[in-house]
Amino acid sequence: MLFIPSPVFASFAAVVVVSCGYTLRSCSDPDRSASEAVRDGGIYIEWPDNSSSKNSIPTGKYSTNYKAEAEALQEAAKVLVNSEATHHAKVVLLTDARSVLDALDSTKCPEVNALAQAIMTLSLTASKLVLQWIPGHVDIFGNDVADQLAKEGGMMEQIQHNPSYKEAKSLINSALHCHWRQEHPQHNSKDAIHKLSRAEQVTIFRLRTGHNRLKHHLFSRFRIGDDPNCPCGANRQDAQHVLQDCPLLDDARLKYWPEPREMNEKLYGSALQLRITAELIYASDLTI
Numbered sequence: 001m002l003f004i005p006s007p008v009f010a011s012f013a014a015v016v017v018v019s020c021g022y023t024l025r026s027c028s029d030p031d032r033s034a035s036e037a038v039r040d041g042g043i044y045i046e047w048p049d050n051s052s053s054k055n056s057i058p059t060g061k062y063s064t065n066y067k068a069e070a071e072a073l074q075e076a077a078k079v080l081v082n083s084e085a086t087h088h089a090k091v092v093l094l095t096d097a098r099s100v101l102d103a104l105d106s107t108k109c110p111e112v113n114a115l116a117q118a119i120m121t122l123s124l125t126a127s128k129l130v131l132q133w134i135p136g137h138v139d140i141f142g143n144d145v146a147d148q149l150a151k152e153g154g155m156m157e158q159i160q161h162n163p164s165y166k167e168a169k170s171l172i173n174s175a176l177h178c179h180w181r182q183e184h185p186q187h188n189s190k191d192a193i194h195k196l197s198r199a200e201q202v203t204i205f206r207l208r209t210g211h212n213r214l215k216h217h218l219f220s221r222f223r224i225g226d227d228p229n230c231p232c233g234a235n236r237q238d239a240q241h242v243l244q245d246c247p248l249l250d251d252a253r254l255k256y257w258p259e260p261r262e263m264n265e266k267l268y269g270s271a272l273q274l275r276i277t278a279e280l281i282y283a284s285d286l287t288i
Contacts, residue, residue, distance in 0.1 A: 041072025047085055064170045069097030070115050077118035081125055091122065092130040101133050192271040200278040206288050207239040208267050213287045214238055242286065243277065249284055256280045
């Protein structure tokens with residue numbers, strides 16, 4: 001996390017924090033399409049006399065984060081140009097829209113032409129203009145205010161406009177992603193299984209789901225084999241038995257887990273614990 005203290009900008013006549021809000025009402029309202037997520041801009045300006053200005057920008061019903069940030073920056077530039085306090089003075093604009101700043105540096109992004117023109121006009125009136133990227137959700141004075149203003153913009157009446165092909169593609173992807181998250185509420189993107197090799201992932205997944213080649217599943221589901229019993233004599237050979245109870249694997253379990261471990265930790269713990277579980281299976285010559 002980056003922290004930029006206010007004294008760094010003490011010599012600037014105006015410090016502007018621009019934020020993009022994401023009001024995704026559809027994810028909590030099944031009657032609305034995910035594509036109806038509203039993204040809007042918020043502008044917080046701190047003036048040299050310690051006064052401040054706040055503004056919420058509705059950027060349209062179908063607007064991407066990229067477009068919302070660009071329009072918020074453009075509006076901020078217009079506000080500053082119209083203020084005599086910024087004429088022949090130093091101005092800094094803080095934004096977490098890295099992609100928008102990169103687009104301003106490129107000659108192949110016509111969608112930011114209006115923003116570039118607004119920035120150019122501001123640069124002609126200010127003695128110095130700085131556009132500073134800041135990581136999202138950092139401890140910057142005014143950042144929380146700008147975020148809240150952006151969210152308030154999402155509740156305002158939205159301007160209808162026809163999105164470009166690029167915007168439509170981004171909105172469709174967002175809608176599909178939101179719908180997938182609704183259909184898979186138990187999905188954990190931080191699951192340590194994603195840090196494993198493909199072979200290790202397959203092993204852990206089969207142990208978790210029970211859809212594997214241990215005798216219990218093969219016999220109960222497909223009637224493969226004479227019975228579901230483990231060679232140790234237990235009445236079922238499944239993941240719980242193999243990882244926790246089978247006496248034939250006592251020495252292996254003691255080697256890999258000198259201290260007792262719960263079943264949940266062995267199958268849903270850290271990447272290290274999952275790898276240890278996979279290693280035990282490989283060492284036991286079991287076919288999973």
